[in-house]
Amino acid sequence: xxxxxxxxxxxxxxxxAVGPDYQRPASTVPAEFKELKGWMPARPxxxxxxDTWWSLFKxxxxxxxxxQVNVSNQSIAQAxxxxxxxxxLVKTAQAAFSPTVSASASANRFRAxxxxxxxxxxxxxxxxxxLSVAWEPDLWGKMRRQLESSENNAQASAATLQALKLSxxxxxxxxxxxxxxxxxxxxxxGSTFASYEKNLNIIQNRYNAGVIAKADVVxxxxxxxxxxxxxxxxxxxxxxxxxxxALLVGxxxxxxxxxxxxxxxxxxAIPLDIPSQLxxxxxxxxxxxxxxAAANAQIGVAKAAYYxxxxxxxxxxxxxxxxxxxxxTATNYWALGPAALALPLFDGGLxxxxxxxxxxxxxxxxxxxxxxxxxxxxxVEDYLAALRILEQEAGVQDSAVALARKSVELTTNxxxxxxxxxxxxxxxxxxxxxxxxxAVNLQGQRLIAAIQLVKALGGGWDAKDLPSAGNxxxxxxxxxxxxxxx
Numbered sequence: 001x002x003x004x005x006x007x008x009x010x011x012x013x014x015x016x017a018v019g020p021d022y023q024r025p026a027s028t029v030p031a032e033f034k035e036l037k038g039w040m041p042a043r044p045x046x047x048x049x050x051d052t053w054w055s056l057f058k059x060x061x062x063x064x065x066x067x068q069v070n071v072s073n074q075s076i077a078q079a080x081x082x083x084x085x086x087x088x089l090v091k092t093a094q095a096a097f098s099p100t101v102s103a104s105a106s107a108n109r110f111r112a113x114x115x116x117x118x119x120x121x122x123x124x125x126x127x128x129x130x131l132s133v134a135w136e137p138d139l140w141g142k143m144r145r146q147l148e149s150s151e152n153n154a155q156a157s158a159a160t161l162q163a164l165k166l167s168x169x170x171x172x173x174x175x176x177x178x179x180x181x182x183x184x185x186x187x188x189x190g191s192t193f194a195s196y197e198k199n200l201n202i203i204q205n206r207y208n209a210g211v212i213a214k215a216d217v218v219x220x221x222x223x224x225x226x227x228x229x230x231x232x233x234x235x236x237x238x239x240x241x242x243x244x245x246a247l248l249v250g251x252x253x254x255x256x257x258x259x260x261x262x263x264x265x266x267x268x269a270i271p272l273d274i275p276s277q278l279x280x281x282x283x284x285x286x287x288x289x290x291x292x293a294a295a296n297a298q299i300g301v302a303k304a305a306y307y308x309x310x311x312x313x314x315x316x317x318x319x320x321x322x323x324x325x326x327x328x329t330a331t332n333y334w335a336l337g338p339a340a341l342a343l344p345l346f347d348g349g350l351x352x353x354x355x356x357x358x359x360x361x362x363x364x365x366x367x368x369x370x371x372x373x374x375x376x377x378x379x380v381e382d383y384l385a386a387l388r389i390l391e392q393e394a395g396v397q398d399s400a401v402a403l404a405r406k407s408v409e410l411t412t413n414x415x416x417x418x419x420x421x422x423x424x425x426x427x428x429x430x431x432x433x434x435x436x437x438x439a440v441n442l443q444g445q446r447l448i449a450a451i452q453l454v455k456a457l458g459g460g461w462d463a464k465d466l467p468s469a470g471n472x473x474x475x476x477x478x479x480x481x482x483x484x485x486x
Contacts, residue, residue, distance in 0.1 A: 028370070048460070133313065267446045292365040
């Protein structure tokens with residue numbers, strides 16, 4: 001073995017890893033966010049978005065729901081198992097660097113053929129034991145490139161896991177605020193229904209006194225029934241949102257009941273970084289970049305197939321005709337080899353096809369990475385614009401609500417004075433209700449846009465949180481090296 005190592009050491013020291021070394025693909029990065037121009041919201045710059053980014057909304061009930069996502073959500077549990085599988089593949093690639101050691105034992109009882117000139121005739125016993133070591137030196141870096149690819153794939157899996165966590169957390173927050181918006185609308189319709197019911201009683205009394213026509217009563221009844229129907233319809237939407245939230249926290253719908261509550265949450269100030277930081281903040285971008293790195297390493301694996309493969313073997317064994325003599329020095333034998341150097345001369349274009357496929361896969365992954373980067377900037381711009389425009393719209397809508405309420409008051413007074421018909425009152429009341437519903441919807445839309453902006457910025461994650469290539473395989477468990485299943 002010492003002789004074998006002495007022969008191979010110079011080869012290992014002079015060996016190289018064929019294939020291109022990875023460089024992060026260039027991508028288009030703007031100098032600033034376009035939609036920030038003309039809009040400077042109060043945003044703290046002394047800190048980044050926290051890991052528990054949902055705490056920015058200061059809703060204790062939402063905080064409690066979000067804490068259950070990483071623990072109970074089954075999609076996240078599936079992604080965690082897939083990440084552990086990727087870690088196992090790293091260990092598989094690391095194992096290729098080690099020699100393979102095997103042991104065998106044999107027992108044979110036989111009778112020599114008659115009629116032959118043998119030193120020993122008759123029935124014989126033969127016992128044997130064998131220890132063999134086989135090793136393939138990584139002369140051209142095939143194993144190193146495969147390990148590099150596996151490590152990059154594992155890092156991509158880790159980033160994908162974080163992207164799924166962020167997406168699930170954001171979806172939970174969106175569903176939660178949509179549910180609270182439904183609560184606010186149901187409460188609005190309930191108070192409106194009570195007001196309409198009071199109006200109906202007044203109109204009914206006036207009709208009974210012969211002051212107004214039956215048509216006014218029917219119009220008031222129609223308005224009351226329509227408002228009640230809207231409230232009932234919102235109950236379907238609220239129930240579905242509650243069921244969706246239960247699923248996200250890993251529960252059956254029957255296990256979660258969310259009591260109605262007002263929509264009092266304000267749109268928080270969201271810290272913003274310069275655009276170039278987005279490449280480090282979004283886990284989906286990090287995953288796409290790591291997949292490109294893994295594909296680049298596979299080019300080296302495919303190139304290494306063009307070079308000779310060297311396989312080395314050493315055996316040490318013993319044979320004896322009795323078990324008592326099996327481990328005596330006189331019965332020992334050894335063999336250095338076979339040492340095999342193999343180079344395929346003709347394969348019908350297989351290696352060329354595999355190399356071309358590896359290069360095309362890398363090109364596709366680079367394009368996917370660049371598209372993910374562009375999509376990231378688009379999403380940030382979308383939600384910056386949404387927050388800016390919705391804030392302006394909410395200000396105008398608040399004015400519209402106030403004017404609609406004033407219109408109802410004036411029109412009701414005119415109806416009581418007999419100068420307008422009840423149709424005018426119904427029209428004013430309907431307009432007021434629509435404007436108040438729009439105001440509630442706008443508040444929900446602004447909160448959802450804030451959530452989507454946080455998600456587009458990557459939440460509280462950073463690429464430096466990824467495990468390094470050397471540690472991505474996890475800790476080595478020595479029982480894994482034992483010849484017994486764990």
